[in-house]
Amino acid sequence: MSWESLPVELHITIFTILLEDYNREDLSAFAFTTVSRKWQDFFEPIFFRRNNARFTRAVCKLLDILARGNHTPYDQGITLQLSAHSPSDYRHKYRDFRMGDKYPYITKEDLVDKGEFHRKHRDLSIKYVQDTHPEVVSHQYMAYQPPEMDRFRSTEPLRFDFRKPLFRWSDIVPGSVDTQRVLPKVNIVKALVIRRQFYRNISSDALAKLLRGSFLCLETLRDERWLASNYFSKRLCSPENVIDALPAKLQRLHIYQDADSDFSLPRVHSMASAESMRKFATLSGLKELSIAPDTDGWGFLVDFLPIVRRPLDTLPVFKLRRLALDCATLREPEVSFEKLVLVRTLRAAAAAASRMPRLETMELWRATPSSATLFRYSTKNLESKITWRINWKHARGDQLWQGKLRKD
Secondary structure, three states, X not given: OOHHHOOHHHHHHHHHHHHHHOOOOOOOHHHHHHOOHHHHHHHHHHHHHXXXXXXXXXXXXXXXXXXXXXXXXXXXXXXXXXXXXOOOOOOOOOOOHHHOOOOOOOOXXXXXXXXXXXXXXXXXXXXXXXXXXXXXXHHHHOOOOHHHHXXXXXXXXXXXXXXXXXXXXXXXXXXXXXXXXXXXXOOXXXXXXXXXXXXXXXXXXXXXXXXXXXOOOOOEEEEOOOOOOOHHHHHHOOHHHHHHHOOOOOOEEEEEOOXXXXXXXXXXXXXXXXXXXXXXXXXXXXXXXXXXOOEOHHHOOHHHOOOOOOOHHHOOOOOOOEEEEEOOOOOOOOOHHHHHHHHHHHHHHHHHXXXXXXXXXXXXXXXXXXXXXXXXXXXXXXXXXXXXXXXXXXXXXXXXXXXXXXXX
C-alpha cells in the first residue's frame, strides 16, 4: 500500500502524529522525507535551505568574536580558514575514505603507486559498508550519479540568509532572501583560506559579501573550492564573481578550483576568469597570482599574443612578482598547428614578463594523467634563468627553441 492510496483523513492523522513526535530529541526531521516522494519533494528544499541559515548564524557569530580584536596591536594579523560540512554527508552511502576521521596521511612509500593506495582504501570503505549495512545494494557505494552528487553536496552552494525562521524545523520564511545585512569589519584577518577539506561549497556571492563587508584589510586569499556538481552551482561558485569584491590591499591571490571524478562536473577550461584577473592585476598592488586548473591561463596572455599584440610600450604594466598559470596549450603537439600555438604561447609569456619589472618567477604548466609540461622563467640578482621540463612521448622539447622563440 502506497501513501497516495491512503485517504486524506489518514494523511492528516499521520502528519499530526509526526509533528507531535518531532518534539522528541531523538527524532530527526529528515524522517519526514521517507514517507513518500511528495513529502520528499516538499521537505527536502526546506532542509537544504536551512543550511544557509545555520551557515549565516555561524559566520556572523565568528565575525563578532573576531571583530573584538580590531584594536589589538597585532600587525601581522591572523589567517582564517573557512569551510563547511555536514557530518551526515557521507553516512548513508559510499564512504569516501579520504573523508573519514581515520584517513591516514600518504607516506613517501604510498606515493610509489598512488593508484594502488587509492584502490586499497576504496576496497576497505566498500567492505565497511557491506559489513555494517548489508541492506545497502552495490550501486550505493560506487561512484555517485548527478542526482546523488547534488544530494551529497547540497542543491546549491551556501549563501547568507538573514530571514527569521517560520518553523522550528524550517529556519526560513517565504519571500526573497535578505542578504543586505551589514557584516562587522574584521581588521585582524589578513589571510583567508578556503581549502578542499570538505565538499560543501560556499557561493561566490557569500564570499564577495565577506570581502566587501568584513575583510577589508585582507592581503592573501587562497580559494580552493571544488568544481560544482551541476552547472547552476558552477555559475554561483565562479571565481570571476569575486573579482570586483577583492580588497585594494590584496597582495596574494591563489585560485585552485579542482574537480573530483566522483563529485564534480567534467572539466571545461574557461579563459574568462583569467582575463578578469589580468584586469584586476593591472589596477591593484597584487604581487602574487596563481590560477589553476579549471581556469585556462591562456586568457591572461591573450593581449600579448603575437597575432594581436600592440606595441609593447602600450601594453599594461604589472606589479606582480610571482605568476603561475595552468595553460591548456602546453601539451605535446600532435600536428604542426598545435606546435605553432605552443610557440606563440611561450612568446606571449615572454612579452608579458617584459611588462613586469618586479617579476621574480613566472610558471606556465600543464598536467594530465599521461603527461606534464613546465615552463619557468626566474630572475635573481639580475640573472635570468629558463627551465623547461616535459615527459612527452614523441616530441623533443628542444625543437621549440629554434628560430624566433630563441631570439625572444
